[in-house]
Amino acid sequence: MQTEAHYQGAPILDVDPFSTEFLTDPYPFHEQLREAGPVVWIPKYKVWAMARYEEVRHVLDDWETFCSSAGGGLSNFNQEKPWRPPSIILEADPPMHNRTRGVLAPLLNRAALNKLREGFDEKAKLLVDSALARQEVDGVKDIAEVFPLQVFPDAVGLQKEGRENLLPYANMAFNAFGPRNELFEEAFKEAEKVTDWIMNQCRREALSEDGFGAQIYAAADAGEISEQEAGMLVRSLLTAGLDTTMYGITSALYSFASFPEQWSLIRENPALLRPAFEEVVRFQSPVQTFFRTTTCKTQVAGVPIDADQKVLLFLGAANRDPRRWEAPDTFDVRRRAVGHVGFGHGIHVCVGQMVARLEAESVLTELVKRVERIELNGEPVRRLNNTLRGLSSLPLKLYAAD
Amino acid sequence: MPIVTFLNSDGSAHNVDAPAGSSLMEAAVDNLIPGILAECGGACACATCHCYVDEQWLGKVAVAGEEENQLLSAVLDQRSNSRLSCQINLSEELDGLVVHLPESQY
Ligand code: HEM
Ligand code: FES
Numbered sequence: 001m002q003t004e005a006h007y008q009g010a011p012i013l014d015v016d017p018f019s020t021e022f023l024t025d026p027y028p029f030h031e032q033l034r035e036a037g038p039v040v041w042i043p044k045y046k047v048w049a050m051a052r053y054e055e056v057r058h059v060l061d062d063w064e065t066f067c068s069s070a071g072g073g074l075s076n077f078n079q080e081k082p083w084r085p086p087s088i089i090l091e092a093d094p095p096m097h098n099r100t101r102g103v104l105a106p107l108l109n110r111a112a113l114n115k116l117r118e119g120f121d122e123k124a125k126l127l128v129d130s131a132l133a134r135q136e137v138d139g140v141k142d143i144a145e146v147f148p149l150q151v152f153p154d155a156v157g158l159q160k161e162g163r164e165n166l167l168p169y170a171n172m173a174f175n176a177f178g179p180r181n182e183l184f185e186e187a188f189k190e191a192e193k194v195t196d197w198i199m200n201q202c203r204r205e206a207l208s209e210d211g212f213g214a215q216i217y218a219a220a221d222a223g224e225i226s227e228q229e230a231g232m233l234v235r236s237l238l239t240a241g242l243d244t245t246m247y248g249i250t251s252a253l254y255s256f257a258s259f260p261e262q263w264s265l266i267r268e269n270p271a272l273l274r275p276a277f278e279e280v281v282r283f284q285s286p287v288q289t290f291f292r293t294t295t296c297k298t299q300v301a302g303v304p305i306d307a308d309q310k311v312l313l314f315l316g317a318a319n320r321d322p323r324r325w326e327a328p329d330t331f332d333v334r335r336r337a338v339g340h341v342g343f344g345h346g347i348h349v350c351v352g353q354m355v356a357r358l359e360a361e362s363v364l365t366e367l368v369k370r371v372e373r374i375e376l377n378g379e380p381v382r383r384l385n386n387t388l389r390g391l392s393s394l395p396l397k398l399y400a401a402d
Numbered sequence: 403m404p405i406v407t408f409l410n411s412d413g414s415a416h417n418v419d420a421p422a423g424s425s426l427m428e429a430a431v432d433n434l435i436p437g438i439l440a441e442c443g444g445a446c447a448c449a450t451c452h453c454y455v456d457e458q459w460l461g462k463v464a465v466a467g468e469e470e471n472q473l474l475s476a477v478l479d480q481r482s483n484s485r486l487s488c489q490i491n492l493s494e495e496l497d498g499l500v501v502h503l504p505e506s507q508y
Contacts, residue, residue, distance in 0.1 A: 106469060109447045111476035274508065278441065338441055339431070349445050357441070357448075 007041040010303040016044050017289065017312065018178040023384045026288065027329075030317035038301035045074060045179065047291070047310040048303075051317035053324035053341070055300055059292055059313060060346040066311055068348055069093045070293035073177030073387075076310055078293070083176050084195070088232045090240070090348065097347060103219040104233060104351050107212050113358050116155055123150045124362040128370055132400050136377055139257070139394035144249035147363050152242050152355070156234070157211020158201055165197040170243035171385065177291065178386025202234040212237055241352050244286060245359050247390035251284035252277060252360055255331055257374045257396055262333050266368055267401075273368060276333035277360045282340035283331045285316030288389050290344065315341045316389065372401040404497040408435050408453075411505040420492050426501065427451040427488035437503035444488035446470060450507040451487040452477040456500035463490055463499075478506055 005012040013036050015029055016022060022029050033040055033051035040049045050056050059066045071077045072090050086092070089100040106112060127147055131137045145167075153163050168190060175187040200206060204227070207213035213234045220230040256263040266272045292311045299305065319340045320328040326335075343350035350356070367374070378395030406429055408416045420429030430438035430451070442448035446469050455463055460483055466474065470489045474480055487501070 105445075105447065106472060109469075109473050109476075110449045111473045114476055274441075275439075336434070338439060339443065343442075345443060349443060351445075351447075353442055353445075354447050 007043075008304055010039045010041050010048070011036040012041045012043055013049070014043060017042070017049070017314075018181055018183070018386050020384060023386075023389075024382055026316060026389070027320070030314060030320065033314060034317055034321055037303075039303040039305070042312065045310070045312075047074065047312045048300075048305055049312040049314065050300070051314040051321070053318040053321040056313045056315065056318040056341055057345055058300065059311060060341065060344060060348070063093060063347050065295055065298045066292035067093045067295045068097075068292060070308075070310075072290050074179055074291060074310060074312075075176075076293060076308065078308055085232070087236050087239070088229055089236050089351070094347070099225065100229065100233060101347070101351060103216060103224055104236070107215050108352055108355055110354050113354055116151075117358060117362070119154075120151050120358060120362040121366070123147065124366040127363070128366040132370060132398055135400075136395070136397050139253040139396045140246075140250050140391050141393065143363065144246050144253060144394075147249060148242050148245045148359060151359065151362075152245065155211055155355075156237055156241070157208035157213040158238075159206060159208075162197050162201075165194045166238060166242050168194045169198045170239055173239045174243065174385050174387040176386075177289070181386070183384055183386055198235065198238055199231075201238065202231040204230070207234070237352070240350075241355060243388065244352075245356050247286035247388050248277075248281065248356050248360055249363055250390045250394060251286050252280045252364060253374065253396065254380060254391060254394055255280050255283060257376045257394070259331050260373055260375070262331060263368075263374055265333055266364075267372070270365070270368055272333050273364055274357070274361060275335075275337065277357060277364065278337040278340065279331065279333050279335055280360075281342035282319045282325075282335075282337040284389065285319050285340075285342050286388055286390060287342065287344075288316040289314055289387055315344070370401055371398050373399040375399065404492050404494060404499065406492070406496070407498075407500045408437070409500065409502045410437060411503060422493050424492055425488050426453070426490040426492060426499075427486075429492060430487060435503075437507070438487055439507050440488060442488075446473060446486065446489060449473050449476045449486060452504050452507055453485055453487045454481055454483045454502040454504065455485050455490075456502065457483060459496070459499050459501075462495060477504070478508065479504060 038052055038055045042049050068091050172187045175184045204217045216233050217230045220227050290313055294307050294309045296307045322328050343353045375397045377397040380391050381393040383390050383392035403419045406418050418429050418433040427440050431440050439450035441450045470486050474484050
């Protein structure tokens, strides 16, 4: 690796952020990126990269210069055809973004979600019953992947059959933000079948009458969006709302199994539970990266950047930037972690973040009540994805509290 | 810069200098005021930036919009002067503003 060379005044770093080596253990690379400079050039993909908190926040704030409509991934939609019609919220700029976000936001805020809480808590209770009965469980396959599948598709209002297509679809979408590497190709093996199923579920007729889906179509009836746009917004929920929370819950379980004293702190003081999930998202950053595209010639930290350039934002690295965080590599549930960029920041900040928090809170509350200790019971297995960071297996042993 | 006073439920007070143009929530968070959590960072989603605007200031603070009003129904102990601090923009006219903090945000 070399940092002597410069491109337009910025250090050049010859790394591949989507390689197996990088994705398996990103932290040394994150440090290199952060320390090389506020803006770094990555020649392999011809992109600008930012890994420090301040610059990442700045770019996310300045949506006029750093737009989303040319794609949230590496591909530049101004130059390449997208693999699917672009998202009308994630990959849209104002004014369209205001309109579509305005439809989803009120459905997913804390007030709107209150009616789901009881149902989520009940499911969490049953799940913890069965996990405790077995004592030895896989934190991913028995908890983190199960719970969101039990609550989210129902909340959207999906039919029961075919839900197994949801995970491969999200896996495709999040891999597709990266380059066409092996991960991408592997994820797209059954693309046609999976995509067809998803698109079918987004139709008004396929959705129940009381879920998020129906509420989105109600916005179409009210003239806020078109019928076709309603379908596209349902697709956004199905893409962004399931896998992410699985990675989020996995991240929580992994953190608490790795740092048992932090679990004890929450058991002693359950008021720490919600702040603790913020710390999980900061520390593990289940969504590691997103891209923006420059709309004009600009400058960041003195580095000139041309128009129509892709900018790679390392959210996970910003969340561990020592310029912003004290002891950034320490997992500490007593920390004020709010302000992390794990859910993004600015106009595109995760619109589903309260759903993610509610799911995590339901599961963790039940575990905190009834589980004294969560212990690693074997080697966790990494699941590589071009955007998401998580595990495919997390062997755990749960010790019931008496 | 407008000066804002945050009064905790236990009676303790914090005065902060906040730049005009920032939100009341940002003023609280930047000064580490305990009691304003602001989980969503101002996206009007979490209602963990709840505060009570002192009665004397109610007339000077711009009224809540539709989204804020909907979200306010989620807070604990909602009162007629309940507001989400991320939705209040500070200006010179609000110099001296007094807000009371709730006992808990959830
Ligand atoms: C722990 C779980 C989650 C994480 C870490 C996460 C992370 C993110 C991030 C970083 C962004 C910003 C993307 C950008 O700036 O380009 C985002 C946007 C988004 N998220 Fe999430 N998310 C999570 C859960 C969810 C859930 C549960 C839903 C749906 C219910 C959801 C729906 C969305 C949507 C629709 C957007 C686009 C918002 C916009 O562009 O205005 N996410 N998420
Ligand atoms: S900070 Fe979340 S609603 Fe104000």
